Amino acid sequence: MTEFIYKERISNISSLQLDINNIRRPLFEKTFRYSSNGQKFKLTDVQFMKYKRNLVLERFNTMYGDVSYTWLEIGFDFSVNTRVSEILFKLKRNLIKIGVPINGFVWLIDKGDLYGNMHFHLLVAIPRLDLKGKTLPDCLKLKFKNKKIHSSFVINKPKMIAYLLKKEIYFIGKRKRVYGKSRNIITTEPNKNNSKTYYTN
Numbered sequence: 001m002t003e004f005i006y007k008e009r010i011s012n013i014s015s016l017q018l019d020i021n022n023i024r025r026p027l028f029e030k031t032f033r034y035s036s037n038g039q040k041f042k043l044t045d046v047q048f049m050k051y052k053r054n055l056v057l058e059r060f061n062t063m064y065g066d067v068s069y070t071w072l073e074i075g076f077d078f079s080v081n082t083r084v085s086e087i088l089f090k091l092k093r094n095l096i097k098i099g100v101p102i103n104g105f106v107w108l109i110d111k112g113d114l115y116g117n118m119h120f121h122l123l124v125a126i127p128r129l130d131l132k133g134k135t136l137p138d139c140l141k142l143k144f145k146n147k148k149i150h151s152s153f154v155i156n157k158p159k160m161i162a163y164l165l166k167k168e169i170y171f172i173g174k175r176k177r178v179y180g181k182s183r184n185i186i187t188t189e190p191n192k193n194n195s196k197t198y199y200t201n
Helices: 045-064 084-096 157-165
Strands: 002-009 028-034 040-044 069-077 104-111 118-127 150-153 179-181
Touching (some): 028 045, 045 104, 045 118, 045 157, 045 179, 069 084, 084 118, 118 157
Antiparallel strands (some): 002 028, 028 040, 069 118, 069 150, 104 118, 104 179
């Protein structure tokens, strides 16, 4: 267990001066202490945000990583939509038609290496689908306002999680979320009381 000690500013710039759609620059540093041995360690605000995001990814993998679940990977650019909820609503409506619920989901913001386009990675866990071949059913081929949305089955779940864990934290605007999850995914983080468990929405 760890205990939060204090936070100090390490940069004289404000969040309003950060570069939009670029890797986030640290502004603060937080100091924690291990309860077991009293040793202190520090994390910048960016490192801590990445730590919290990766907790969500790892928890998703723990909950839905076995063969009882099928994962869908959905990717779309900001030019298609900047609201994950609208894409999830469309997917959920399509799944209802074949009687399949959404068990859980996680998403994060990324930036393309080739063209520098900002986009979403969305992982959705559903009950195991036994389908012939690897072709995506028509109900899982998504479009939004006539723009095609990438969607596919995740064949190698550990490889996908490992890929997303390495992603950087990007700044897309003040108070703009860069990752998210379904409410049923709960994680435990460092805190002053060493016992509080809370959502990392």
